[in-house]
Amino acid sequence: GPYVIPSETPRGEKYLSRIKLSWSTMATTASCPPPSVLLPIRTTTAGARLTSSHGSRAGHAVTTTGGAAHARPPLPMGMARALLPQRAPLLRRLLMAGALAASCTCFLLVLQAQASVPPRYDGFAYGVGAAAWKDAVLVEAFLDPLCPDSRDAWHPLRLAVERYSPMVSLIVHPFPLPYHTYSYHACRALHIANKLNSSSTYPLLELFFKNQGKFSNRATSSISSTAVTGEISKMAAQAVGNSVSEFQSGFSDMRSDMAARVSFKYGCTRGVAGAPFFFVNGFLxxxxxxxIDFSTWTSILEPLVAHHGQTIEMLTSV
Structure with a gap:
Protein backbone atom coordinates (compact mmCIF):
# COMPACT_ATOMS: atom_id res chain seq x y z
CA GLY A 1 0.00 0.00 0.00
CA PRO A 2 0.98 3.70 -0.13
CA TYR A 3 3.24 5.26 2.44
CA VAL A 4 2.12 8.56 4.01
CA ILE A 5 4.86 10.82 5.38
CA PRO A 6 3.90 14.12 7.00
CA SER A 7 5.89 16.56 4.92
CA GLU A 8 5.04 19.72 6.84
CA THR A 9 6.81 18.61 10.01
CA PRO A 10 10.62 18.84 10.29
CA ARG A 11 10.74 15.19 11.26
CA GLY A 12 8.85 14.18 8.11
CA GLU A 13 11.08 16.24 5.84
CA LYS A 14 14.18 14.74 7.48
CA TYR A 15 12.81 11.20 7.10
CA LEU A 16 11.97 11.80 3.42
CA SER A 17 15.46 13.17 2.72
CA ARG A 18 16.99 10.07 4.32
CA ILE A 19 14.97 7.83 1.99
CA LYS A 20 16.11 9.79 -1.05
CA LEU A 21 19.73 9.75 0.14
CA SER A 22 19.72 6.00 0.69
CA TRP A 23 18.21 5.38 -2.72
CA SER A 24 20.80 7.68 -4.31
CA THR A 25 23.57 5.64 -2.70
CA MET A 26 22.04 2.41 -3.95
CA ALA A 27 21.68 3.91 -7.42
CA THR A 28 25.39 4.69 -7.50
CA THR A 29 26.40 1.14 -6.64
CA ALA A 30 23.67 -0.81 -8.43
CA SER A 31 23.08 1.47 -11.44
CA CYS A 32 19.44 1.95 -10.41
CA PRO A 33 17.75 5.38 -10.38
CA PRO A 34 16.29 6.68 -7.10
CA PRO A 35 12.57 6.44 -6.45
CA SER A 36 12.11 10.14 -7.13
CA VAL A 37 12.75 9.34 -10.78
CA LEU A 38 10.90 6.06 -11.03
CA LEU A 39 7.94 6.82 -8.76
CA PRO A 40 5.46 9.69 -8.97
CA ILE A 41 5.34 11.75 -5.78
CA ARG A 42 2.19 13.65 -4.80
CA THR A 43 2.58 16.11 -1.96
CA THR A 44 -0.46 17.22 0.03
CA THR A 45 -0.94 19.40 3.05
CA ALA A 46 -1.59 16.32 5.13
CA GLY A 47 1.59 14.58 4.05
CA ALA A 48 3.62 13.15 1.20
CA ARG A 49 2.36 10.03 -0.59
CA LEU A 50 4.73 7.78 -2.43
CA THR A 51 2.83 5.55 -4.78
CA SER A 52 4.20 3.17 -7.36
CA SER A 53 2.42 2.09 -10.50
CA HIS A 54 3.47 -0.44 -13.14
CA GLY A 55 4.76 1.01 -16.37
CA SER A 56 5.56 4.44 -14.85
CA ARG A 57 7.91 6.59 -16.89
CA ALA A 58 10.03 9.67 -16.29
CA GLY A 59 7.25 11.91 -17.60
CA HIS A 60 5.07 11.53 -14.46
CA ALA A 61 3.66 14.80 -13.14
CA VAL A 62 4.19 16.31 -9.72
CA THR A 63 1.13 18.13 -8.41
CA THR A 64 0.82 20.21 -5.32
CA THR A 65 -2.27 21.53 -3.65
CA GLY A 66 -3.28 24.77 -5.24
CA GLY A 67 -0.89 24.51 -8.19
CA ALA A 68 -0.78 23.11 -11.68
CA ALA A 69 1.00 19.92 -12.69
CA HIS A 70 4.60 20.36 -13.76
CA ALA A 71 6.23 17.89 -16.18
CA ARG A 72 9.32 16.16 -14.80
CA PRO A 73 12.44 16.64 -16.95
CA PRO A 74 13.58 13.67 -19.08
CA LEU A 75 16.09 11.18 -17.72
CA PRO A 76 19.80 11.68 -18.39
CA MET A 77 21.25 9.47 -21.12
CA GLY A 78 23.31 7.35 -18.71
CA MET A 79 20.36 6.77 -16.39
CA ALA A 80 18.10 5.90 -19.32
CA ARG A 81 20.58 3.30 -20.48
CA ALA A 82 20.67 1.86 -16.97
CA LEU A 83 16.93 1.22 -17.18
CA LEU A 84 17.39 -0.95 -20.27
CA PRO A 85 17.85 -4.73 -19.79
CA GLN A 86 21.50 -5.64 -19.34
CA ARG A 87 23.25 -7.67 -22.02
CA ALA A 88 26.77 -8.87 -22.76
CA PRO A 89 28.96 -6.19 -24.35
CA LEU A 90 29.51 -6.61 -28.06
CA LEU A 91 33.29 -6.34 -27.67
CA ARG A 92 33.37 -9.24 -25.23
CA ARG A 93 31.35 -11.38 -27.62
CA LEU A 94 33.69 -10.54 -30.49
CA LEU A 95 36.77 -11.35 -28.41
CA MET A 96 35.35 -14.69 -27.33
CA ALA A 97 34.44 -15.57 -30.91
CA GLY A 98 37.92 -14.55 -32.10
CA ALA A 99 39.62 -16.63 -29.41
CA LEU A 100 37.52 -19.66 -30.32
CA ALA A 101 38.30 -19.27 -34.01
CA ALA A 102 42.03 -18.90 -33.29
CA SER A 103 42.04 -22.02 -31.12
CA CYS A 104 40.32 -24.07 -33.80
CA THR A 105 42.74 -22.76 -36.45
CA CYS A 106 45.80 -23.63 -34.35
CA PHE A 107 44.43 -27.12 -33.69
CA LEU A 108 43.90 -27.73 -37.39
CA LEU A 109 47.38 -26.42 -38.23
CA VAL A 110 48.97 -28.72 -35.66
CA LEU A 111 47.13 -31.71 -37.10
CA GLN A 112 48.17 -30.76 -40.61
CA ALA A 113 51.82 -30.01 -39.70
CA GLN A 114 52.55 -33.25 -37.88
CA ALA A 115 55.81 -34.75 -39.10
CA SER A 116 55.46 -37.91 -41.15
CA VAL A 117 57.11 -41.05 -39.79
CA PRO A 118 60.55 -41.55 -41.44
CA PRO A 119 61.53 -44.96 -42.87
CA ARG A 120 64.32 -45.36 -40.30
CA TYR A 121 65.03 -44.06 -36.82
CA ASP A 122 66.55 -40.60 -36.95
CA GLY A 123 70.14 -39.90 -35.90
CA PHE A 124 73.64 -41.32 -36.17
CA ALA A 125 74.59 -44.29 -33.97
CA TYR A 126 78.01 -44.01 -32.38
CA GLY A 127 80.69 -46.61 -31.66
CA VAL A 128 80.91 -50.38 -31.67
CA GLY A 129 77.61 -50.80 -29.84
CA ALA A 130 75.70 -49.02 -32.56
CA ALA A 131 74.19 -52.19 -34.02
CA ALA A 132 72.83 -53.35 -30.66
CA TRP A 133 71.73 -50.03 -29.19
CA LYS A 134 68.26 -51.39 -28.39
CA ASP A 135 69.79 -53.80 -25.86
CA ALA A 136 71.79 -51.12 -24.02
CA VAL A 137 71.26 -47.90 -22.08
CA LEU A 138 70.43 -45.43 -24.82
CA VAL A 139 71.69 -41.85 -24.69
CA GLU A 140 70.27 -39.44 -27.26
CA ALA A 141 71.93 -36.09 -27.84
CA PHE A 142 70.47 -33.23 -29.89
CA LEU A 143 73.46 -31.20 -31.04
CA ASP A 144 73.98 -28.23 -33.34
CA PRO A 145 77.28 -28.48 -35.27
CA LEU A 146 77.77 -24.71 -35.04
CA CYS A 147 76.65 -24.27 -31.41
CA PRO A 148 79.45 -23.57 -28.87
CA ASP A 149 77.50 -25.31 -26.08
CA SER A 150 77.11 -28.42 -28.23
CA ARG A 151 80.85 -28.34 -28.89
CA ASP A 152 81.61 -28.14 -25.16
CA ALA A 153 79.14 -30.94 -24.40
CA TRP A 154 80.51 -33.38 -26.96
CA HIS A 155 83.88 -34.33 -25.40
CA PRO A 156 82.62 -35.38 -21.92
CA LEU A 157 79.66 -37.18 -23.49
CA ARG A 158 81.92 -39.14 -25.84
CA LEU A 159 84.25 -40.13 -23.00
CA ALA A 160 81.34 -41.34 -20.84
CA VAL A 161 79.83 -43.40 -23.66
CA GLU A 162 83.17 -44.98 -24.51
CA ARG A 163 83.76 -45.80 -20.85
CA TYR A 164 80.53 -47.80 -20.52
CA SER A 165 80.39 -49.19 -24.06
CA PRO A 166 78.87 -51.55 -25.15
CA MET A 167 76.37 -51.28 -22.28
CA VAL A 168 75.71 -47.66 -23.26
CA SER A 169 74.84 -46.59 -26.80
CA LEU A 170 74.70 -43.08 -28.20
CA ILE A 171 72.64 -41.57 -30.99
CA VAL A 172 73.23 -37.97 -32.03
CA HIS A 173 70.38 -36.09 -33.69
CA PRO A 174 71.49 -32.98 -35.61
CA PHE A 175 69.32 -30.10 -34.48
CA PRO A 176 69.99 -26.81 -36.32
CA LEU A 177 69.28 -23.72 -34.26
CA PRO A 178 67.76 -20.86 -36.30
CA TYR A 179 70.06 -18.19 -34.85
CA HIS A 180 73.13 -19.92 -36.35
CA THR A 181 72.77 -18.90 -39.99
CA TYR A 182 74.45 -21.89 -41.64
CA SER A 183 73.66 -24.52 -39.04
CA TYR A 184 71.10 -26.11 -41.34
CA HIS A 185 73.74 -26.44 -44.07
CA ALA A 186 76.06 -28.11 -41.56
CA CYS A 187 73.34 -30.60 -40.63
CA ARG A 188 72.79 -31.37 -44.30
CA ALA A 189 76.53 -31.98 -44.62
CA LEU A 190 76.36 -34.57 -41.83
CA HIS A 191 73.60 -36.43 -43.69
CA ILE A 192 75.60 -36.26 -46.95
CA ALA A 193 78.67 -37.65 -45.19
CA ASN A 194 76.65 -40.41 -43.55
CA LYS A 195 75.36 -41.46 -46.96
CA LEU A 196 78.76 -41.39 -48.70
CA ASN A 197 80.75 -42.94 -45.84
CA SER A 198 78.98 -43.66 -42.57
CA SER A 199 82.28 -43.91 -40.68
CA SER A 200 83.02 -40.26 -41.51
CA THR A 201 79.95 -38.77 -39.83
CA TYR A 202 81.44 -38.18 -36.40
CA PRO A 203 84.86 -37.06 -37.68
CA LEU A 204 83.01 -34.43 -39.72
CA LEU A 205 80.99 -33.40 -36.67
CA GLU A 206 84.23 -32.88 -34.75
CA LEU A 207 85.62 -30.87 -37.67
CA PHE A 208 82.60 -28.57 -37.42
CA PHE A 209 83.19 -28.18 -33.69
CA LYS A 210 86.85 -27.37 -34.34
CA ASN A 211 86.10 -24.84 -37.10
CA GLN A 212 82.98 -23.15 -35.72
CA GLY A 213 84.58 -19.72 -35.99
CA LYS A 214 84.97 -20.18 -39.73
CA PHE A 215 81.21 -20.65 -40.18
CA SER A 216 79.93 -18.26 -37.51
CA ASN A 217 77.40 -15.55 -38.29
CA ARG A 218 80.04 -12.83 -38.24
CA ALA A 219 82.47 -14.73 -40.46
CA THR A 220 79.81 -15.50 -43.08
CA SER A 221 77.89 -12.21 -43.00
CA SER A 222 79.30 -11.06 -46.36
CA ILE A 223 79.59 -14.49 -48.02
CA SER A 224 76.98 -16.06 -50.27
CA SER A 225 75.30 -19.33 -49.47
CA THR A 226 76.99 -21.01 -52.44
CA ALA A 227 80.40 -19.95 -51.19
CA VAL A 228 79.65 -21.28 -47.70
CA THR A 229 78.55 -24.69 -49.01
CA GLY A 230 81.73 -24.75 -51.08
CA GLU A 231 83.85 -24.21 -47.95
CA ILE A 232 81.86 -26.88 -46.10
CA SER A 233 82.44 -29.32 -48.97
CA LYS A 234 86.18 -28.66 -48.93
CA MET A 235 86.37 -29.37 -45.21
CA ALA A 236 84.06 -32.39 -45.40
CA ALA A 237 86.02 -33.99 -48.22
CA GLN A 238 88.93 -34.40 -45.80
CA ALA A 239 86.81 -36.54 -43.46
CA VAL A 240 84.75 -38.40 -46.05
CA GLY A 241 87.53 -39.17 -48.50
CA ASN A 242 85.51 -38.24 -51.58
CA SER A 243 86.12 -35.40 -53.97
CA VAL A 244 84.92 -31.91 -53.17
CA SER A 245 82.61 -31.82 -56.20
CA GLU A 246 81.05 -35.15 -55.27
CA PHE A 247 80.33 -33.96 -51.78
CA GLN A 248 79.03 -30.58 -52.94
CA SER A 249 76.60 -32.30 -55.31
CA GLY A 250 74.89 -33.65 -52.22
CA PHE A 251 73.57 -30.15 -51.51
CA SER A 252 71.64 -30.37 -54.79
CA ASP A 253 70.07 -33.67 -53.72
CA MET A 254 66.68 -33.10 -52.11
CA ARG A 255 67.10 -36.26 -50.05
CA SER A 256 69.74 -34.60 -47.88
CA ASP A 257 67.44 -31.63 -47.48
CA MET A 258 64.53 -33.84 -46.40
CA ALA A 259 66.78 -35.80 -44.03
CA ALA A 260 67.86 -32.58 -42.30
CA ARG A 261 64.23 -31.50 -42.04
CA VAL A 262 63.27 -34.82 -40.47
CA SER A 263 66.01 -34.41 -37.87
CA PHE A 264 64.73 -30.95 -36.97
CA LYS A 265 61.09 -32.04 -36.86
CA TYR A 266 61.99 -35.05 -34.77
CA GLY A 267 63.58 -32.77 -32.20
CA CYS A 268 60.46 -30.62 -32.16
CA THR A 269 58.24 -33.64 -31.53
CA ARG A 270 60.43 -34.49 -28.53
CA GLY A 271 60.08 -30.99 -27.09
CA VAL A 272 63.66 -29.97 -27.88
CA ALA A 273 64.00 -26.19 -27.65
CA GLY A 274 67.75 -25.74 -27.88
CA ALA A 275 71.10 -27.46 -28.04
CA PRO A 276 72.46 -29.49 -26.42
CA PHE A 277 69.48 -31.53 -25.20
CA PHE A 278 69.95 -35.02 -23.75
CA PHE A 279 67.67 -38.02 -23.24
CA VAL A 280 68.60 -41.20 -21.38
CA ASN A 281 66.36 -44.17 -22.19
CA GLY A 282 63.82 -41.68 -23.49
CA PHE A 283 63.81 -39.41 -20.41
CA LEU A 284 64.85 -35.79 -20.74
CA ILE A 292 76.87 -31.90 -18.97
CA ASP A 293 80.33 -32.63 -17.57
CA PHE A 294 81.93 -36.05 -17.30
CA SER A 295 81.31 -36.53 -13.57
CA THR A 296 77.61 -35.82 -14.02
CA TRP A 297 77.41 -38.31 -16.87
CA THR A 298 79.09 -40.89 -14.65
CA SER A 299 76.56 -40.33 -11.88
CA ILE A 300 73.74 -40.72 -14.40
CA LEU A 301 74.99 -43.80 -16.23
CA GLU A 302 76.67 -45.77 -13.43
CA PRO A 303 73.44 -46.89 -11.68
CA LEU A 304 71.78 -47.70 -15.00
CA VAL A 305 74.71 -49.77 -16.19
CA ALA A 306 74.87 -51.65 -12.87
CA HIS A 307 71.16 -52.42 -13.01
CA HIS A 308 71.48 -53.39 -16.67
CA GLY A 309 74.28 -55.83 -15.82
CA GLN A 310 72.20 -57.47 -13.10
CA THR A 311 69.33 -57.89 -15.54
CA ILE A 312 71.60 -59.56 -18.10
CA GLU A 313 72.96 -61.98 -15.45
CA MET A 314 69.43 -62.93 -14.42
CA LEU A 315 68.43 -63.58 -18.03
CA THR A 316 71.52 -65.67 -18.79
CA SER A 317 71.11 -67.74 -15.61
CA VAL A 318 67.55 -68.57 -16.56
Missing part, protein backbone atom coordinates in the same frame (compact mmCIF):
# COMPACT_ATOMS: atom_id res chain seq x y z
CA UNK A 285 67.81 -34.83 -18.59
CA UNK A 286 67.73 -31.55 -16.64
CA UNK A 287 69.67 -28.51 -17.77
CA UNK A 288 68.61 -28.55 -21.40
CA UNK A 289 70.68 -26.16 -23.49
CA UNK A 290 73.78 -26.50 -21.30
CA UNK A 291 76.68 -28.98 -21.42
Missing amino acids: QPGGGSP
Whole structure:
Protein backbone atom coordinates (compact mmCIF):
# COMPACT_ATOMS: atom_id res chain seq x y z
CA GLY A 1 0.00 0.00 0.00
CA PRO A 2 0.98 3.70 -0.13
CA TYR A 3 3.24 5.26 2.44
CA VAL A 4 2.12 8.56 4.01
CA ILE A 5 4.86 10.82 5.38
CA PRO A 6 3.90 14.12 7.00
CA SER A 7 5.89 16.56 4.92
CA GLU A 8 5.04 19.72 6.84
CA THR A 9 6.81 18.61 10.01
CA PRO A 10 10.62 18.84 10.29
CA ARG A 11 10.74 15.19 11.26
CA GLY A 12 8.85 14.18 8.11
CA GLU A 13 11.08 16.24 5.84
CA LYS A 14 14.18 14.74 7.48
CA TYR A 15 12.81 11.20 7.10
CA LEU A 16 11.97 11.80 3.42
CA SER A 17 15.46 13.17 2.72
CA ARG A 18 16.99 10.07 4.32
CA ILE A 19 14.97 7.83 1.99
CA LYS A 20 16.11 9.79 -1.05
CA LEU A 21 19.73 9.75 0.14
CA SER A 22 19.72 6.00 0.69
CA TRP A 23 18.21 5.38 -2.72
CA SER A 24 20.80 7.68 -4.31
CA THR A 25 23.57 5.64 -2.70
CA MET A 26 22.04 2.41 -3.95
CA ALA A 27 21.68 3.91 -7.42
CA THR A 28 25.39 4.69 -7.50
CA THR A 29 26.40 1.14 -6.64
CA ALA A 30 23.67 -0.81 -8.43
CA SER A 31 23.08 1.47 -11.44
CA CYS A 32 19.44 1.95 -10.41
CA PRO A 33 17.75 5.38 -10.38
CA PRO A 34 16.29 6.68 -7.10
CA PRO A 35 12.57 6.44 -6.45
CA SER A 36 12.11 10.14 -7.13
CA VAL A 37 12.75 9.34 -10.78
CA LEU A 38 10.90 6.06 -11.03
CA LEU A 39 7.94 6.82 -8.76
CA PRO A 40 5.46 9.69 -8.97
CA ILE A 41 5.34 11.75 -5.78
CA ARG A 42 2.19 13.65 -4.80
CA THR A 43 2.58 16.11 -1.96
CA THR A 44 -0.46 17.22 0.03
CA THR A 45 -0.94 19.40 3.05
CA ALA A 46 -1.59 16.32 5.13
CA GLY A 47 1.59 14.58 4.05
CA ALA A 48 3.62 13.15 1.20
CA ARG A 49 2.36 10.03 -0.59
CA LEU A 50 4.73 7.78 -2.43
CA THR A 51 2.83 5.55 -4.78
CA SER A 52 4.20 3.17 -7.36
CA SER A 53 2.42 2.09 -10.50
CA HIS A 54 3.47 -0.44 -13.14
CA GLY A 55 4.76 1.01 -16.37
CA SER A 56 5.56 4.44 -14.85
CA ARG A 57 7.91 6.59 -16.89
CA ALA A 58 10.03 9.67 -16.29
CA GLY A 59 7.25 11.91 -17.60
CA HIS A 60 5.07 11.53 -14.46
CA ALA A 61 3.66 14.80 -13.14
CA VAL A 62 4.19 16.31 -9.72
CA THR A 63 1.13 18.13 -8.41
CA THR A 64 0.82 20.21 -5.32
CA THR A 65 -2.27 21.53 -3.65
CA GLY A 66 -3.28 24.77 -5.24
CA GLY A 67 -0.89 24.51 -8.19
CA ALA A 68 -0.78 23.11 -11.68
CA ALA A 69 1.00 19.92 -12.69
CA HIS A 70 4.60 20.36 -13.76
CA ALA A 71 6.23 17.89 -16.18
CA ARG A 72 9.32 16.16 -14.80
CA PRO A 73 12.44 16.64 -16.95
CA PRO A 74 13.58 13.67 -19.08
CA LEU A 75 16.09 11.18 -17.72
CA PRO A 76 19.80 11.68 -18.39
CA MET A 77 21.25 9.47 -21.12
CA GLY A 78 23.31 7.35 -18.71
CA MET A 79 20.36 6.77 -16.39
CA ALA A 80 18.10 5.90 -19.32
CA ARG A 81 20.58 3.30 -20.48
CA ALA A 82 20.67 1.86 -16.97
CA LEU A 83 16.93 1.22 -17.18
CA LEU A 84 17.39 -0.95 -20.27
CA PRO A 85 17.85 -4.73 -19.79
CA GLN A 86 21.50 -5.64 -19.34
CA ARG A 87 23.25 -7.67 -22.02
CA ALA A 88 26.77 -8.87 -22.76
CA PRO A 89 28.96 -6.19 -24.35
CA LEU A 90 29.51 -6.61 -28.06
CA LEU A 91 33.29 -6.34 -27.67
CA ARG A 92 33.37 -9.24 -25.23
CA ARG A 93 31.35 -11.38 -27.62
CA LEU A 94 33.69 -10.54 -30.49
CA LEU A 95 36.77 -11.35 -28.41
CA MET A 96 35.35 -14.69 -27.33
CA ALA A 97 34.44 -15.57 -30.91
CA GLY A 98 37.92 -14.55 -32.10
CA ALA A 99 39.62 -16.63 -29.41
CA LEU A 100 37.52 -19.66 -30.32
CA ALA A 101 38.30 -19.27 -34.01
CA ALA A 102 42.03 -18.90 -33.29
CA SER A 103 42.04 -22.02 -31.12
CA CYS A 104 40.32 -24.07 -33.80
CA THR A 105 42.74 -22.76 -36.45
CA CYS A 106 45.80 -23.63 -34.35
CA PHE A 107 44.43 -27.12 -33.69
CA LEU A 108 43.90 -27.73 -37.39
CA LEU A 109 47.38 -26.42 -38.23
CA VAL A 110 48.97 -28.72 -35.66
CA LEU A 111 47.13 -31.71 -37.10
CA GLN A 112 48.17 -30.76 -40.61
CA ALA A 113 51.82 -30.01 -39.70
CA GLN A 114 52.55 -33.25 -37.88
CA ALA A 115 55.81 -34.75 -39.10
CA SER A 116 55.46 -37.91 -41.15
CA VAL A 117 57.11 -41.05 -39.79
CA PRO A 118 60.55 -41.55 -41.44
CA PRO A 119 61.53 -44.96 -42.87
CA ARG A 120 64.32 -45.36 -40.30
CA TYR A 121 65.03 -44.06 -36.82
CA ASP A 122 66.55 -40.60 -36.95
CA GLY A 123 70.14 -39.90 -35.90
CA PHE A 124 73.64 -41.32 -36.17
CA ALA A 125 74.59 -44.29 -33.97
CA TYR A 126 78.01 -44.01 -32.38
CA GLY A 127 80.69 -46.61 -31.66
CA VAL A 128 80.91 -50.38 -31.67
CA GLY A 129 77.61 -50.80 -29.84
CA ALA A 130 75.70 -49.02 -32.56
CA ALA A 131 74.19 -52.19 -34.02
CA ALA A 132 72.83 -53.35 -30.66
CA TRP A 133 71.73 -50.03 -29.19
CA LYS A 134 68.26 -51.39 -28.39
CA ASP A 135 69.79 -53.80 -25.86
CA ALA A 136 71.79 -51.12 -24.02
CA VAL A 137 71.26 -47.90 -22.08
CA LEU A 138 70.43 -45.43 -24.82
CA VAL A 139 71.69 -41.85 -24.69
CA GLU A 140 70.27 -39.44 -27.26
CA ALA A 141 71.93 -36.09 -27.84
CA PHE A 142 70.47 -33.23 -29.89
CA LEU A 143 73.46 -31.20 -31.04
CA ASP A 144 73.98 -28.23 -33.34
CA PRO A 145 77.28 -28.48 -35.27
CA LEU A 146 77.77 -24.71 -35.04
CA CYS A 147 76.65 -24.27 -31.41
CA PRO A 148 79.45 -23.57 -28.87
CA ASP A 149 77.50 -25.31 -26.08
CA SER A 150 77.11 -28.42 -28.23
CA ARG A 151 80.85 -28.34 -28.89
CA ASP A 152 81.61 -28.14 -25.16
CA ALA A 153 79.14 -30.94 -24.40
CA TRP A 154 80.51 -33.38 -26.96
CA HIS A 155 83.88 -34.33 -25.40
CA PRO A 156 82.62 -35.38 -21.92
CA LEU A 157 79.66 -37.18 -23.49
CA ARG A 158 81.92 -39.14 -25.84
CA LEU A 159 84.25 -40.13 -23.00
CA ALA A 160 81.34 -41.34 -20.84
CA VAL A 161 79.83 -43.40 -23.66
CA GLU A 162 83.17 -44.98 -24.51
CA ARG A 163 83.76 -45.80 -20.85
CA TYR A 164 80.53 -47.80 -20.52
CA SER A 165 80.39 -49.19 -24.06
CA PRO A 166 78.87 -51.55 -25.15
CA MET A 167 76.37 -51.28 -22.28
CA VAL A 168 75.71 -47.66 -23.26
CA SER A 169 74.84 -46.59 -26.80
CA LEU A 170 74.70 -43.08 -28.20
CA ILE A 171 72.64 -41.57 -30.99
CA VAL A 172 73.23 -37.97 -32.03
CA HIS A 173 70.38 -36.09 -33.69
CA PRO A 174 71.49 -32.98 -35.61
CA PHE A 175 69.32 -30.10 -34.48
CA PRO A 176 69.99 -26.81 -36.32
CA LEU A 177 69.28 -23.72 -34.26
CA PRO A 178 67.76 -20.86 -36.30
CA TYR A 179 70.06 -18.19 -34.85
CA HIS A 180 73.13 -19.92 -36.35
CA THR A 181 72.77 -18.90 -39.99
CA TYR A 182 74.45 -21.89 -41.64
CA SER A 183 73.66 -24.52 -39.04
CA TYR A 184 71.10 -26.11 -41.34
CA HIS A 185 73.74 -26.44 -44.07
CA ALA A 186 76.06 -28.11 -41.56
CA CYS A 187 73.34 -30.60 -40.63
CA ARG A 188 72.79 -31.37 -44.30
CA ALA A 189 76.53 -31.98 -44.62
CA LEU A 190 76.36 -34.57 -41.83
CA HIS A 191 73.60 -36.43 -43.69
CA ILE A 192 75.60 -36.26 -46.95
CA ALA A 193 78.67 -37.65 -45.19
CA ASN A 194 76.65 -40.41 -43.55
CA LYS A 195 75.36 -41.46 -46.96
CA LEU A 196 78.76 -41.39 -48.70
CA ASN A 197 80.75 -42.94 -45.84
CA SER A 198 78.98 -43.66 -42.57
CA SER A 199 82.28 -43.91 -40.68
CA SER A 200 83.02 -40.26 -41.51
CA THR A 201 79.95 -38.77 -39.83
CA TYR A 202 81.44 -38.18 -36.40
CA PRO A 203 84.86 -37.06 -37.68
CA LEU A 204 83.01 -34.43 -39.72
CA LEU A 205 80.99 -33.40 -36.67
CA GLU A 206 84.23 -32.88 -34.75
CA LEU A 207 85.62 -30.87 -37.67
CA PHE A 208 82.60 -28.57 -37.42
CA PHE A 209 83.19 -28.18 -33.69
CA LYS A 210 86.85 -27.37 -34.34
CA ASN A 211 86.10 -24.84 -37.10
CA GLN A 212 82.98 -23.15 -35.72
CA GLY A 213 84.58 -19.72 -35.99
CA LYS A 214 84.97 -20.18 -39.73
CA PHE A 215 81.21 -20.65 -40.18
CA SER A 216 79.93 -18.26 -37.51
CA ASN A 217 77.40 -15.55 -38.29
CA ARG A 218 80.04 -12.83 -38.24
CA ALA A 219 82.47 -14.73 -40.46
CA THR A 220 79.81 -15.50 -43.08
CA SER A 221 77.89 -12.21 -43.00
CA SER A 222 79.30 -11.06 -46.36
CA ILE A 223 79.59 -14.49 -48.02
CA SER A 224 76.98 -16.06 -50.27
CA SER A 225 75.30 -19.33 -49.47
CA THR A 226 76.99 -21.01 -52.44
CA ALA A 227 80.40 -19.95 -51.19
CA VAL A 228 79.65 -21.28 -47.70
CA THR A 229 78.55 -24.69 -49.01
CA GLY A 230 81.73 -24.75 -51.08
CA GLU A 231 83.85 -24.21 -47.95
CA ILE A 232 81.86 -26.88 -46.10
CA SER A 233 82.44 -29.32 -48.97
CA LYS A 234 86.18 -28.66 -48.93
CA MET A 235 86.37 -29.37 -45.21
CA ALA A 236 84.06 -32.39 -45.40
CA ALA A 237 86.02 -33.99 -48.22
CA GLN A 238 88.93 -34.40 -45.80
CA ALA A 239 86.81 -36.54 -43.46
CA VAL A 240 84.75 -38.40 -46.05
CA GLY A 241 87.53 -39.17 -48.50
CA ASN A 242 85.51 -38.24 -51.58
CA SER A 243 86.12 -35.40 -53.97
CA VAL A 244 84.92 -31.91 -53.17
CA SER A 245 82.61 -31.82 -56.20
CA GLU A 246 81.05 -35.15 -55.27
CA PHE A 247 80.33 -33.96 -51.78
CA GLN A 248 79.03 -30.58 -52.94
CA SER A 249 76.60 -32.30 -55.31
CA GLY A 250 74.89 -33.65 -52.22
CA PHE A 251 73.57 -30.15 -51.51
CA SER A 252 71.64 -30.37 -54.79
CA ASP A 253 70.07 -33.67 -53.72
CA MET A 254 66.68 -33.10 -52.11
CA ARG A 255 67.10 -36.26 -50.05
CA SER A 256 69.74 -34.60 -47.88
CA ASP A 257 67.44 -31.63 -47.48
CA MET A 258 64.53 -33.84 -46.40
CA ALA A 259 66.78 -35.80 -44.03
CA ALA A 260 67.86 -32.58 -42.30
CA ARG A 261 64.23 -31.50 -42.04
CA VAL A 262 63.27 -34.82 -40.47
CA SER A 263 66.01 -34.41 -37.87
CA PHE A 264 64.73 -30.95 -36.97
CA LYS A 265 61.09 -32.04 -36.86
CA TYR A 266 61.99 -35.05 -34.77
CA GLY A 267 63.58 -32.77 -32.20
CA CYS A 268 60.46 -30.62 -32.16
CA THR A 269 58.24 -33.64 -31.53
CA ARG A 270 60.43 -34.49 -28.53
CA GLY A 271 60.08 -30.99 -27.09
CA VAL A 272 63.66 -29.97 -27.88
CA ALA A 273 64.00 -26.19 -27.65
CA GLY A 274 67.75 -25.74 -27.88
CA ALA A 275 71.10 -27.46 -28.04
CA PRO A 276 72.46 -29.49 -26.42
CA PHE A 277 69.48 -31.53 -25.20
CA PHE A 278 69.95 -35.02 -23.75
CA PHE A 279 67.67 -38.02 -23.24
CA VAL A 280 68.60 -41.20 -21.38
CA ASN A 281 66.36 -44.17 -22.19
CA GLY A 282 63.82 -41.68 -23.49
CA PHE A 283 63.81 -39.41 -20.41
CA LEU A 284 64.85 -35.79 -20.74
CA GLN A 285 67.81 -34.83 -18.59
CA PRO A 286 67.73 -31.55 -16.64
CA GLY A 287 69.67 -28.51 -17.77
CA GLY A 288 68.61 -28.55 -21.40
CA GLY A 289 70.68 -26.16 -23.49
CA SER A 290 73.78 -26.50 -21.30
CA PRO A 291 76.68 -28.98 -21.42
CA ILE A 292 76.87 -31.90 -18.97
CA ASP A 293 80.33 -32.63 -17.57
CA PHE A 294 81.93 -36.05 -17.30
CA SER A 295 81.31 -36.53 -13.57
CA THR A 296 77.61 -35.82 -14.02
CA TRP A 297 77.41 -38.31 -16.87
CA THR A 298 79.09 -40.89 -14.65
CA SER A 299 76.56 -40.33 -11.88
CA ILE A 300 73.74 -40.72 -14.40
CA LEU A 301 74.99 -43.80 -16.23
CA GLU A 302 76.67 -45.77 -13.43
CA PRO A 303 73.44 -46.89 -11.68
CA LEU A 304 71.78 -47.70 -15.00
CA VAL A 305 74.71 -49.77 -16.19
CA ALA A 306 74.87 -51.65 -12.87
CA HIS A 307 71.16 -52.42 -13.01
CA HIS A 308 71.48 -53.39 -16.67
CA GLY A 309 74.28 -55.83 -15.82
CA GLN A 310 72.20 -57.47 -13.10
CA THR A 311 69.33 -57.89 -15.54
CA ILE A 312 71.60 -59.56 -18.10
CA GLU A 313 72.96 -61.98 -15.45
CA MET A 314 69.43 -62.93 -14.42
CA LEU A 315 68.43 -63.58 -18.03
CA THR A 316 71.52 -65.67 -18.79
CA SER A 317 71.11 -67.74 -15.61
CA VAL A 318 67.55 -68.57 -16.56
